[in-house]
Amino acid sequence: MQITSKKLAYPLGLVLLILLPFVVEDFRVSQFSQVLIYAIAILGLNILTGFGGQISLGHGAFYAVGAYTSAILITQFDMSPYLTLPIAGLVCLVMGVLMGFPALRLAGHYLALATFALAIATPQLLKHKAIEKWTGGVQGLILDKPQSPFKLSLFGTELSEDRWLYLVILLIAILLFWLARNLLNGRIGRAIVAVRDQPVAAAALGVNLTVLKTATFGVSAAYTGIAGALSALAVSFVAPDSFPSFLSISLLVGTVVGGLGSIYGAIFGALFIQFVPNIADQLSKSAPWAVYGAILLAFAYAAPNGVMGIFKKITKRR
Amino acid sequence: MDSLLQQISAGLANGGIYAAIGLALVMIHQSTHHINFAQGEMATFSTFIAWALIQQGVPYWIAFVITVVVSFVIGVLIQRIFLKPVEKAPVLTNVIVFIGLLVIFNSVAGWIFDYTIKSFPSPFPLEGMFLPKYFSGHQIGSIAVTLVVLLAVFSFFRFTPLGLAMRAAAFNPESARLVGIKVSWMLALGWGMAALIGAVAGMMIAPVVFLDPNMMAGILLYGFAAALLGGIDNPWGAVLGGVILGVLENLLGAYVIGSDLKLTMALVLIVTILIFRPYGLFGKPIFSRV
Numbered sequence: 082m083q084i085t086s087k088k089l090a091y092p093l094g095l096v097l098l099i100l101l102p103f104v105v106e107d108f109r110v111s112q113f114s115q116v117l118i119y120a121i122a123i124l125g126l127n128i129l130t131g132f133g134g135q136i137s138l139g140h141g142a143f144y145a146v147g148a149y150t151s152a153i154l155i156t157q158f159d160m161s162p163y164l165t166l167p168i169a170g171l172v173c174l175v176m177g178v179l180m181g182f183p184a185l186r187l188a189g190h191y192l193a194l195a196t197f198a199l200a201i202a203t204p205q206l207l208k209h210k211a212i213e214k215w216t217g218g219v220q221g222l223i224l225d226k227p228q229s230p231f232k233l234s235l236f237g238t239e240l241s242e243d244r245w246l247y248l249v250i251l252l253i254a255i256l257l258f259w260l261a262r263n264l265l266n267g268r269i270g271r272a273i274v275a276v277r278d279q280p281v282a283a284a285a286l287g288v289n290l291t292v293l294k295t296a297t298f299g300v301s302a303a304y305t306g307i308a309g310a311l312s313a314l315a316v317s318f319v320a321p322d323s324f325p326s327f328l329s330i331s332l333l334v335g336t337v338v339g340g341l342g343s344i345y346g347a348i349f350g351a352l353f354i355q356f357v358p359n360i361a362d363q364l365s366k367s368a369p370w371a372v373y374g375a376i377l378l379a380f381a382y383a384a385p386n387g388v389m390g391i392f393k394k395i396t397k398r399r
Numbered sequence: 400m401d402s403l404l405q406q407i408s409a410g411l412a413n414g415g416i417y418a419a420i421g422l423a424l425v426m427i428h429q430s431t432h433h434i435n436f437a438q439g440e441m442a443t444f445s446t447f448i449a450w451a452l453i454q455q456g457v458p459y460w461i462a463f464v465i466t467v468v469v470s471f472v473i474g475v476l477i478q479r480i481f482l483k484p485v486e487k488a489p490v491l492t493n494v495i496v497f498i499g500l501l502v503i504f505n506s507v508a509g510w511i512f513d514y515t516i517k518s519f520p521s522p523f524p525l526e527g528m529f530l531p532k533y534f535s536g537h538q539i540g541s542i543a544v545t546l547v548v549l550l551a552v553f554s555f556f557r558f559t560p561l562g563l564a565m566r567a568a569a570f571n572p573e574s575a576r577l578v579g580i581k582v583s584w585m586l587a588l589g590w591g592m593a594a595l596i597g598a599v600a601g602m603m604i605a606p607v608v609f610l611d612p613n614m615m616a617g618i619l620l621y622g623f624a625a626a627l628l629g630g631i632d633n634p635w636g637a638v639l640g641g642v643i644l645g646v647l648e649n650l651l652g653a654y655v656i657g658s659d660l661k662l663t664m665a666l667v668l669i670v671t672i673l674i675f676r677p678y679g680l681f682g683k684p685i686f687s688r689v
Contacts, residue, residue, distance in 0.1 A: 136491055138436075138498070183674045189490040190434040194623055195670050197436065201620055202666040209660065326616070330498055337495055370506035377499040381492055382484055 098251055102244040111315060112355060114247045117254045118311045119351035123335040124261055124344065125304025130333070131341035132265060133297040134277030135184055139196030141329030142203040143173045143302040145319075147309025149207065152222045152319045153215050162227045162314055166253070169310035170303040177302025181295035200329035207321035221320025224313060250311050257304060262344055264300075273297055274342075305332070334377050340387030349388040406649045412538035414645020415545040416607075419600035420615075420622025421629065421637035422549060423593040428631045429556075430569045430589025431482075436497040438597055438622070439615030440504035441477075445470040445598030446605050446614070447512045450519055459522045463602065467595050474594025478587040486583065508612040519605035541603040548599055549638050552592070556634070565589060620665045621648070627672045644668070 102110045126140045150172045151165040160168075180199075184192055208219050216222065226242045227249075264270055272293055275283040284290050313319050331354045339350025358373060384391050420438065427435045435441075445466055452462035481500065485492050523540030556562040567575040568585035576582050600622075601615070608614055625644050629636025644665075652661060 130491065134491075136494055138494075183670050187673050190494065191673055193436070193490075193494050194434055194627075195666075195673055198620055198623070198662075198666040198669045201616055202662040205660065205662045209663075327502075330502065333495070333498065341491070371503045371510065374499045374502035374506065377502070378481065378496060381495045381499065385488070385492060 095255075099248065102247045107241060107243050110241075110243045110247050114243070114250050114315045115312070116348075116351045116355045117247070117250045118308045118315060119332075119335060119354055120347045121254055121257055121311070122305045122308035122332055123339060123350045123354075124258065124347040125301045125306075125308065126332050127336050127339070127341065127343070127347055128261065128265070128273075128304065129297055129301035130336055131343065132270065132273045132277065133294070133301070135294070135298065136189065136193040137196045137301075137329075138193050138333060139199035139203075139329050140302075140305045140332045141324050141326065142196075142199045143177065143305040144309035144312070144328060144332070145203050145207065145324035146176060147173050147306030148313035148319045148324070149216060149222075149309075150306070151310035151313045152224055155224050156222050157215060162224075163249070166307055166310050170307040173306025173309075174299045174303040176306075178295050178299040180302065181298030184298055185291060185294055196329075197326075200326040203324055203326070204321040207324070216321075219321060221318060221323070224317045224319075226317050227314060246315055250315070253307070253311065257307065258344065258347075261304070265344060269293075334373070337377065338380055338387050340389030341385075343387070343389035346387050346389035402653075403650075406653045407646055408538065410646035410649035411642060412535075412541055412645070413607075413648065414625075414642035415538075415542040416600055416604045416618065416641070417621040417625040417644050418638040418641025419545045419548060419596060419603065420618060421625030421641045422545075422552060422634055423596040423600065424622055424626045425629075425631060425634050425637045426552065426589055426593040426596060428626070429634075430565050431586050432569060433493055433497075434623070434631075435593065436494065437500035437504060438593065439619030440501045440508070440612075441470075441474070441594055442597035442601035443610075443612060443615045444504050444508050445473075445594065446519065446601035446610055447508050449598075449602050450517060450605070450610055451512070453520060459520060463522070466598050466602065470594040470598035471591040475587045475591035477594075478590035482586070482590070483583060486586070505612050512612070514612060517610040519602070519610045521606040537606055544599060544603055545638070548596055549634060552596070552634055555592075561588075617662055617665075620662060620669075621645075624665050624668045624672070627669060 101113060105113070122140065122144055125143075126137060129135050129137055129140075147169040150169040151162070154160040154165040154168060155162055180196075183195065187195055207216055210218070227246060228242055265273070272283065272288045275286075276288060276290060276293055280290060316323070335347070335350030335354040337350075338353045339346030339348065357376065358370075380387060386393070420442065423438055423442070424434060427433060427438070448469055449462050449466040452465060453459060457465070477500065481496055482493070485496055521537040521540070523536040556566060564575070564580045565585045565588060567578075568580055568582040569589075572582045575585075604618060605614065608618070621644055622641070625641035626637045627640070628644060629638065629640030631637075648661060648664065651664060
């Protein structure tokens with residue numbers, strides 16, 4: 082019984098996710114697209130922080146670099162938007178590996194500090210005059226939304242550009258989640274966790290710490306970079322101030338809320354950082370972020386393993 | 400030549416502020432081995448308290464003392480309420496709690512005192528009494544205040560039994576507990592003192608950069624860099640690091656890279672220091688036992 086319900090759950094969930102944009106309004110569709118984008122970014126951060134045990138408060142920087150890579154390639158080099166996604170991922174992979182080298186020598190608080198500095202400096206760097214020719218400076222860049230290649234109508238709703246983009250993002254998200262699951266459930270995933278828990282023992286057993294840690298950083302950055310590139314397409318606009326240091330904090334919050342070291346927790350984390358600020362806004366018009374912070378603290382004390390941890394506890398009790 | 404000297408003197412004054420924030424970070428690091436990401440936001444909040452008091456007509460120095468005391472109490476309370484439950488939790492949990500506090504302080508400050516930029520009075524005369532051409536009264540005053548704070552902190556740790564107990568609690572909590580030191584309360588005390596120093600730094604910087612809830616973001620980064628440059632375990636190092644940074648920042652800003660890359664410079668500095676000399680110029684390397 083258990084097995085059949087699990088077998089059914091995946092295709093059923095997939096069908097629901099595909100149909101979802103056709104039953105809600107356009108602006109809801111873009112909200113759900115954003116959820117998927119955040120989920121990819123959070124998954125990236127979770128690979129590094131949850132599985133690898135390296136704290137990053139600066140993943141917003143990779144998100145920004147991904148978004149800018151995509152936007153620049155589209156506006157300045159007339160590239161197809163879809164083609165820019167792997168390039169954005171690749172650029173962030175390289176950047177992540179480069180960031181991973183200093184990270185080798187930094188542990189715990191110090192790594193958090195160095196990446197925090199990265200997050201604070203990012204908007205300022207993006208505004209700099211030397212690269213204004215490509216980045217558009219403070220004004221940023223405006224993109225066209227990719228059009229759907231064919232016409233389609235379901236439940237009397239047209240396949241608008243937002244809905245088309247949602248489906249594209251959904252496809253990429255599924256692909257990336259599948260890749261991450263295979264990576265983390267396999268030999269490499271076990272090595273990553275071993276390095277987090279017992280670095281000395283892992284090294285003694287033949288795990289190459291340098292290669293593994295920098296590679297983890299690179300893959301994590303690549304995920305977040307692809308998410309950033311998708312967000313550039315979805316919002317069709319990038320500007321330095323779209324990537325404040327609070328973005329990096331939000332991603333970490335999403336990771337914690339979803340559950341550190343859990344792959345599908347990223348979805349809950351993404352739902353949280355997309356919708357809770359709105360709810361918090363309604364709870365307290367004056368200090369929405371305070372509500373956000375309070376929820377974060379509540380998770381840190383009451384449910385350190387996030388939503389997925391709570392799920393696990395409930396299913397175990399049965 | 401004249402403008403060079405002026406840049407250096409302005410750098411010295413800014414350096415004093417970075418030194419004070421760096422000092423607060425060193426305080427918390429010395430007593431808990433943590434880096435408090437909410438330090439800047441806490442200092443801003445304290446500065447707002449002082450601002451509100453002064454708005455109510457309280458004389459500056461009385462407001463100063465009240466703020467310092469209130470900040471100390473807030474710092475102790477934060478440790479008792481928020482950090483005591485996670486004392487033994489992994490580093491990540493602690494960082495998350497710090498981030499939560501940062502967000503809450505920032506948002507509550509904006510909520511109570513709103514986000515408009517406010518001017519904050521300086522207690523010092525406009526004209527400096529010492530080299531008036533290069534130093535304003537406020538610059539001299541803030542350097543002096545920083546020095547007084549530094550001296551107080553140093554003597555506290557070096558010469559009082561309580562300071563010794565705090566050092567012991569951080570150095571070896573288990574043994575400290577065995578000789579009867581209340582380790583957990585020592586940590587709370589460290590938090591209180593850090594909040595106090597942060598409040599002083601906030602009140603010294605606010606006349607220069609003006610007061611708003613996001614006042615401290617960049618300054619905090621420089622405070623981190625100062626603490627790291629000097630060695631995160633060394634109060635004197637933090638002060639020297641702050642002064643070096645302040646001068647460097649002004650000189651590079653004026654002559655080399657321009658003022659719009661100041662934060663980036665702090666980032667590069669932090670990463671460079673952490674890679675090449677993670678224990679700073681004056682700190683000692685830390686070894687951990689496997």
